[in-house]
Amino acid sequence: MKDDIEKVEYASMLYDFYGNLLSDARKEVMALYHEDNLSLSEIAEELGQTRQAVHYTLRKAEKALESYEEKLGLVSAYREHQELAARAIRIIDNAGVAKGDAEKLKKIIEQITE
Numbered sequence: 001m002k003d004d005i006e007k008v009e010y011a012s013m014l015y016d017f018y019g020n021l022l023s024d025a026r027k028e029v030m031a032l033y034h035e036d037n038l039s040l041s042e043i044a045e046e047l048g049q050t051r052q053a054v055h056y057t058l059r060k061a062e063k064a065l066e067s068y069e070e071k072l073g074l075v076s077a078y079r080e081h082q083e084l085a086a087r088a089i090r091i092i093d094n095a096g097v098a099k100g101d102a103e104k105l106k107k108i109i110e111q112i113t114e
Contacts, residue, residue, distance in 0.1 A: 008034070010075075014065035017074050026061035033058055085113040 012034040019027055032043045040058070044051045069075050088109055092102050 011062050011065065013075050013078075014062070014069055017078070018065050018068040018072075021068060022061055022064060026057055026064065029054055029057045030061050030065075081113050085109045 011030075015030045015034050019030060022030065028047070029043060032038045032046065033040070038046070040051050040054045043049075044054045047054065049057075089106055092105050097105065
C-alpha cells in the first residue's frame with residue numbers, strides 16, 4: 001500500500017515539474033487524476049471516454065514524464081536539495097547558533113529550496 005502511495009506521489013511530482021510538456025489530452029487526464037483526485041471511472045465519465053482509454057492515456061503520460069525525468073533529472077535534484085536543506089537545518093538546531101541567527105539561516109535555506 002505504501003509503495004502505491006509513493007508511486008502516486010512521485011507521478012504527481014513529475015507532473016508538477018514536467019506537466020506542461022505533455023499534450024493537452026494527457027495533461028487533462030493527469031490533472032484530473034493527480035490534482036482533482038478523480039478515479040479513472042470518474043474521469044472517463046467526465047471526458048466521455050472509456051475507463052480503458054483513460055487508463056491508457058494516464059499510463060502514456062506517466063511514461064512520458066518518467067522519460068523527461070531520466071533525461072533532465074529535475075525531480076531527483078529537487079529531492080536531493082530538500083534533503084540537504086533538512087540536514088542543514090538539523091545542524092543549525094544542534095550547533096547552538098543564536099536564535100535570531102538560526103532563524104535567518106533557516107529562512108535563507110527555505111528561500112533557496114523553494
